[in-house]
Amino acid sequence: QVQLQESGPGLVKPSETLSLTCTVSxxxxxxxxxxxxxxxxxxxxxxxxxxxxSGSTNxxxxxxxxxxxxxxxxxNQFSLRLSSVSAADTAIYYCARRKGxxxxxxxxxxxxxxxxxx
Amino acid sequence: EVVLTQSPxxxxxxxxxxxxxxxxxxxxxxxxxxxxxxxxxxAPRLLIYDASNRATGIPARFSGSGSGTDFTLxxxxxxxxxxxxxxxxxxxxxxxxxxxxxxxK
Numbered sequence: 001q002v003q004l005q006e007s008g009p010g011l012v013k014p015s016e017t018l019s020l021t022c023t024v025s026x027x028x029x030x031x032x033x034x035x036x037x038x039x040x041x042x043x044x045x046x047x048x049x050x051x052x053x054s055g056s057t058n059x060x061x062x063x064x065x066x067x068x069x070x071x072x073x074x075x076n077q078f079s080l081r082l083s084s085v086s087a088a089d090t091a092i093y094y095c096a097r098r099k100g101x102x103x104x105x106x107x108x109x110x111x112x113x114x115x116x117x118x
Numbered sequence: 119e120v121v122l123t124q125s126p127x128x129x130x131x132x133x134x135x136x137x138x139x140x141x142x143x144x145x146x147x148x149x150x151x152x153x154x155x156x157x158x159x160x161a162p163r164l165l166i167y168d169a170s171n172r173a174t175g176i177p178a179r180f181s182g183s184g185s186g187t188d189f190t191l192x193x194x195x196x197x198x199x200x201x202x203x204x205x206x207x208x209x210x211x212x213x214x215x216x217x218x219x220x221x222x223k
Contacts, residue, residue, distance in 0.1 A: 044216050045205060045214035045217075047213070094161055102167075103150060103152070103212060104167045105152075105207075106164050106167075108163070110160075111161050
């Protein structure tokens with residue numbers, strides 16, 4: 001059974017870069033899109049983007065050039081970087097799996113709260 | 119951008135009753151709609167995909183219907199663990215609805 005686990009700092013200062021990693025266990029990363037989704041009371045659930053196991057990416061246009069993702073299939077990990085953060089980026093960040101060719105998320109990590117504050 | 123509107127915002131029911139939740143899309147999404155359940159302190163869990171297909175391990179009391187712009191999630195005979203927040207999500211820009219909170223009456 002595939003499991004996902006997010007890791008990274010829970011507190012980030014304004015204007016700095018948020019970095020999170022998701023570790024995949026119990027299955028292969030091949031043929032799936034590996035995604036980041038965040039949730040806040042203000043915006044609800046928001047898709048940040050995804051990365052295919054081959055490395056191709058697709059990001060939410062609303063985040064512009066602030067977001068980037070990478071993948072290391074040898075370590076069964078993928079990562080999120082969000083630059084120039086502000087209080088509006090405070091949220092629970094989830095990593096999730098999305099089937100190739102699909103759109104829905106069938107496996108989720110437990111989520112990690114990231115607070116942007118000085 | 120496709121916008122999903124869920125109704126009602128809050129639904130108050132008792133165990134054993136039937137729940138009917140609605141999700142309306144601002145333009146057609148064909149059958150590319152999923153439903154999720156989120157319990158307090160947990161990540162969302164996939165219930166239904168492609169409007170009417172139950173995900174692995176989801177009980178038969180959960181069913182989905184609809185196509186185009188109007189979709190429904192039905193829960194027959196509510197169990198205590200079903201009281202949670204439910205979200206719909208569509209394919210075209212992966213947006214989610216704002217959620218329906220199913221609460222104990």
